Amino acid sequence: MTTEPLYKTKSYLNVEKKQAIGKTALEFIKNGDTIIFDTGTTTIQIARQVKKRRFNNLTILTNDIKISNELCDMKNVKIFVLGGELRKSLYSLSGTFTVNFLKDLKADKLFLTADAVSKENGVSNVNVEDVPVKKAMIENSACVILVADSTKFDKDVFCRVCGWDKIDKVITDEEVPEKYIEFFNEMNIYHKLSKINS
DSSP, X not given: OOOOOOHHHHHTSSHHHHHHHHHHHGGGOOTTOEEEEOSSXXXXXXXXXXXXXXXXXXXXXXXXXXXXXXXXXXXXXXXXXXXXXXXXXTTEEESHHHHHHHHTOOEEEEEEOOSEEETTTEEEESOTTHHHHHHHHHHTEEEEEEEOOGGGBTOOOSEEEEOGGGOOEEEEETTSOHHHHHHHHHHTOEEEEEOTTO
């Protein structure tokens, strides 16, 4: 079974691709939005880009301690940390408390992360504890935006999160396999390819 790498290890992998995705994601955020940031080293790149902009009246929900720390000094932004059990090696919160917290909340947009993405199985994740949280995030978001760099594609791991019917938009980088661009067109899934080093 695949094991999940530590946050420090993940944060050094494919940094330029994740930064490019972070910049592109800003196009999907507007003043007044309520946004869920799933935990991950891709979503923290989005958070860092959000911090550089002067957004007004944003509400941000996250189960990622590093994301909440990154954004805590922003004015005109409300931050809700989704409570739960802290996984110290990944700076993330998960478990029944996190799922229950989400049940009564509604978001305009979810930026969903993945350990693996495939045409056949959709989005999957290494850690079983994350899956109920991700499912709750999906069910309580009007628009689900998958953010995954090209190295995540054509892979499957232990726990399935969701199929493509739950994904509204995809942000990845320009090195994603061509067959996925064709697949997104066939499935009528809006997709945006981020330019690396742009």
